Amino acid sequence: MKTLLSFLTGILLLLPLCESRAQVRREPSVRRDTRPTYSSDQDAEYRNVIKISPLSLVAATGSFAYERVINERMSGQLGLQFTRYSGWVTGGRSLRGFAVTPEFRYFLTGPAPQGFFVAPFLRYRQSSLTGEITAAGRNFNGTVDINNFGGGVLIGGQYILGQRVSVEGFIGPTVNGRSYKFTEGTTESDYNIPNFFSPVWFRTGFTVGFLF
Numbered sequence: 001m002k003t004l005l006s007f008l009t010g011i012l013l014l015l016p017l018c019e020s021r022a023q024v025r026r027e028p029s030v031r032r033d034t035r036p037t038y039s040s041d042q043d044a045e046y047r048n049v050i051k052i053s054p055l056s057l058v059a060a061t062g063s064f065a066y067e068r069v070i071n072e073r074m075s076g077q078l079g080l081q082f083t084r085y086s087g088w089v090t091g092g093r094s095l096r097g098f099a100v101t102p103e104f105r106y107f108l109t110g111p112a113p114q115g116f117f118v119a120p121f122l123r124y125r126q127s128s129l130t131g132e133i134t135a136a137g138r139n140f141n142g143t144v145d146i147n148n149f150g151g152g153v154l155i156g157g158q159y160i161l162g163q164r165v166s167v168e169g170f171i172g173p174t175v176n177g178r179s180y181k182f183t184e185g186t187t188e189s190d191y192n193i194p195n196f197f198s199p200v201w202f203r204t205g206f207t208v209g210f211l212f
Contacts, residue, residue: 046163046164046211046212047068047069048066048067048068048069048211048212049065049066049067049068049113049166049209049210049211049212050064050065050066050067050209050210050212051064051065051066051067051166051168051207051208051209051210052064052065052207052208052209053065053205053206053207054206054207054208055205055206056081056205059083059085059087059089060083060084060085060086060087061081061082061083061084061085062081062082062083063079063080063081063205063207064079064080064081065077065078065079065080065101065207065209066078067105067113067209069112069113070112071112072107072110072111072112073106073107073110073111073112074104074105074106074107074112075104075105075107075112075113076102076103076104076105077101077102077103077104077105077119078100078101078102078103079099079100079101079102079103080098080099080100080101081098081099081100081101081125082097082098083095083096083097083098083099083127084096089194090129090131090192090194091131091192092131093129093130093131093132093191093192094129094130094131095127095128095129095194096127096128096130097125097126097127097128097146098125098126098127099123099124099125099126100123100124100125101121101122101123101124102121102122103119103120103121103122103154104119104120104121105117105118105119106118106119113158113160113166113211114158114159114160114166115157115158115159116155116156116157117154117155117156117157117158118153118154118155119153119154119155119156119170119172120151120152120153120154121151121152121153121154121174121203122149122150122151123148123149123150123151123152123174123176123203124147124148124149125146125147125148125149125176125197126145126146126147126148127145127146127148127197128143128144128145128146129143129144129146129191129193130142130143131191133186133190133191134190135185135186135187135190136185142182142183142186142190142191143182143183144180144181144182144183144186144188144191144193145180145181146178146179146180146193146197147178147179147180148176148177148178148197149176149177149178150174150175150176150177151174151175152172152173152174152175152203153172153173154170154171154172154203155170155171155172156168156169156170156171156172157169157170160211163211164210164211164212165208165209165210165211166207166208166209166210166211167206167207167208167209168206168207168209169204169205169206170203170204170205171202171203171204172202172203172204173200173201173202173203174200174201174202174203175199175200176197176198176199176200176201177199178197178199
């Protein structure tokens with residue numbers, strides 16, 4: 001009996017110690033997230049983005065943009081585009097020109113320059129379309145100079161991969177005023193003017209960029 005009482009007493013004395021040790025084991029461990037992410041703190045360091053549009057290269061067009069963060073929700077962007085194209089879009093005629101696109105971006109999610117955004121913009125485009133045409137009963141090389149000035153609004157999303165690489169997609173309507181200057185003796189109907197010079201069109205694109 002004394003042996004049994006001694007055994008039970010020992011168990012009772014050990015229970016508080018075992019319970020305290022079990023509580024220590026059940027405490028959740030603290031996990032540190034070491035994944036690189038873009039945050040508002042990093043925004044102060046990386047406020048600039050330079051971008052290219054890989055898809056525009058299919059149309060022999062170089063499309064570049066520079067974006068500058070203004071604050072947590074806003075940024076400004078300037079886009080430049082240079083074209084030297086000859087293909088089915090223009091009926092085999094040569095298209096040369098450039099475009100300048102200033103843009104303001106407001107990020108509905110953020111911080112800028114990442115997240116979902118709305119972007120009003122302006123655009124000026126100057127182009128020349130040259131090629132063989134038939135007019136007044138004769139064949140010759142004709143040229144039409146095209147000036148477009150307009151604007152619109154985009155919706156899109158831009159996201160940061162790691163800390164330095166950006167990817168974005170966007171789409172939106174644009175409304176343009178335009179003027180033509182033709183080789184003497186020719187008219188608009190003599191040229192295969194691409195649809196993207198139309199008064200109403202959609203601007204869309206995809207870019208890859210680098211933050212610095």
